Amino acid sequence: MDAPLLIEEAGEGVLLLTLNRPAQRNAIDLDLCDALLAALARFRDEDRWRAAILTGQPPAFCAGMDLKAFSAPDAPRHRVTELIHSLPSLGKPIIAAVNGAAYTGGLELALACDFILAGEGARFADTHAKIGALSGSGMGSRLPHAVGLRFAKQMMLACQPIDAATALRVGLVNEVLPADRLLPRAIELATAIAGHDRELVRLARDVLDRGSAATLGEAIAIEREALAKRKAEGAMRWEAGIPPKASC
Template sequence: MNLELDNALLAEEADEGVLLLTMNRPAQRNAIDIPMLDAMNAAFDAFAQNDRWRVGVLTGAKPAFCAGLDLKTFSAPDAPRHTVTALIRRVPHLGKPIIAAVDGAAYTGGLELALGCDFILASEDARFADTHAKIGALSGSGMGSRLPHAVGARFARQMMLSCQPIDAATALRVGLVNELLPAGEVLPRALEIAKAIAAHDPELLRMAKSVIDRGTETTLAEALAIETETLRKCKAMGGMTWSSAASAG
């Protein structure tokens, strides 16, 4: 099933249970304007609410992943930048796994979108940067919180204060991305992983994702308590069904 939400964003069921979202303003390096903002919110609503889709893949039409906000739209003092903040902040809370497939530049708001996903796969052509300081702005969408969690405080300082982009190899080395792939292979790999995830019990996935998400936002002791409590709830719901093909863990 293919859904054309509008010219800014295309949503396609790439495989059973997998929704592919492609930001589609290539001439503007997929910068977010109002139509794209509305299209993405509609796509995220559909993804979160429709049980048919278990996993999402977010990518951008070449040559970029996303260049952030369209400054022609959002540079005015009274521009509704808070609406983009709300969009970016909702990504980690969609309740289902979503993978960022980055093939090209992921700058500023685009980097924040990728950071909001569960993990990032990058091609050799990927570049990452935070340019808030360069344009005289301060992020309200999680850059100062999520980037240090991903790469550590020292490297986050380097990226945020210098505004210099890093290449894909550096992103892999500092832990920003999970895998580095040749050009043209990042999206197939993302869809391959998404298909593997979609084959599992969606409720169990939701619970496992919640353990990780909540645990990384707190102390180790609190994270262990969260894991123990979630396991208790899982057992109360009827326990876990072990596949005969699965090895003991």
């Protein structure tokens, strides 16, 4: 039998979700997108789950959207956008455990989690500009909230990856750990969260999110308007069937 695209493992109140397309660096195609949406819905609705961890099967966390799978002009790319934007609204904390490359949509996926832990070999990049695309999934709004406006501009405009140590320095990640300590530490933190009063955790998380995101909704709206204008002016290069350049 084929291996599942998404591995779900249960702990004490904790759900571990592992993207499992390692040959494609865990890039998100429609099947993986649907599997992750379904798993997150169960996480949201089932009382036994108090916290979740999202990671990727080595060697990567997530390379972003699978451009081959979504190359057709009418491909449902909005499904990936819906997936990424759904994470903050689930009402329960999700920790991103980034064990390798988190590029473009993969970085957006990590940014949509409550916080990020990184392995020492993790790398982060936004390559939208390099492939002739514009983000519609939060890069232009969540990234500057995480690292500040100037460093977000550097990442989005230069498309050069940063290592885990730099990500820690600029505030993108909370901790950097040896590879063999990444998941144990994520499980330790998720288990600690799961052991607290669930309603208090929900309220505290909501207060933090609402307070820090006072202008985030406006920023996301601006980003979506820019994306709509870009599409109205003509398809992005990879949507039009022009192969993207090599990854950064």
